[in-house]
Amino acid sequence: MSADIRFLVVDDFSTMRRIIKNFLNDLGYSNVQEADDGNTALPILKQGNIDFLVTDWNMPGMPGLDLLKAVRADPALAKLPVLLVTAEAKREQIVEAAQAGVNGYVVKPFTAQTLKEKVDKILQSRAAG
Amino acid sequence: MADDIQSLAETYGPLLAQLNEAVARNDEPAFRAAVDAMQEQREGDVTRALRTLTGSLLDAMLTFRKEFRISALAEREVPDARARLNHVMKLTDEAAHKTMDLIEQCGPLADRANKTATMLLERGVDVPAGFRSFLQQTADDCSKVRANLNEVIIAQTYQDLTGQIIRGVVTLVGEVEHVLAELMRMTGATNATSGNAERTEAPVGHGFGPAVPGVSTGVVQGQEDIDALMAGLGI
8 A cells, every 4th residue: 555645535624624634644645635525626536646535425516426426437537446424324325325336435423443444445455456 | 054055045046037037938138148147246256255365364464564573583583593503613613623733733742752752762771660661651641642632633523514414504594584585575574564573682691692793793802802891891
């Protein structure tokens, strides 16, 4: 696993972006960009400089699920690891996200351990793939 | 029901008789005239019913306009509620960032103490056992402090969670505001017409809660203002 992995954290709440960015820094990942919804995230992703997307679901503008679908629909981004970190906790939503191709799903509030496990797991699958 | 039938029989009976007579006489113009008369009678009934209904509605609207605090709600209290909720989101956002600022300052201090204690232990310098124990304890404690600080940062998630809930309520309040404004427009209620529209503020003794910018009035602008005010009062 490389510490050079480039993350994009998408959340409309600056508090949450900062929490996740801080957490990733603690894990040794210092290359973290931010966006506040899918509409601002997508152009960043399309530049091709992001290796891992962490996104909220419920955001004004383009929500996380639409962003996920847009990512999966773009051949250049289709394989990008996507972790949803969201307060949306309905079973049907989790199923929908899974069907849309999400790699991991963390429900807020979360512990550092949970977030670490999900990030690690996705990165391990990515390394194995 | 019997009364209704009786009333209908009284109203329509003569017309019915005219119809029957016209049929008996084979008198088409008379038959048509009787049908027209029945139709006119029927339309008159509907018009009277509509007039009664309109009157009731007008009465209801006048009562509503007079007694309900619609204009106070629509023009001030509901928008105020929205401003208050937005202010709560702002305060929690600021508090969460302030907390994280401090943690980001404290984390490296704990790291530094941990690193220094560990380095001294690893050097194996000849120090009393008590001091070695202290260094070990310091290193362990600093690791624990660092881990706890990380958890405090994660705990700031509350701001996002409460914020999302509040944002939902703000949207709902906005919709209520829109409906109230529409009701005001329909009933013609205004501040001038709604006599009971004045806000019933709690007495000072109950307290007003934290000041909300744009909502609270007569609020001091900080401790300096309070000190100046107190000094002005000779305290």
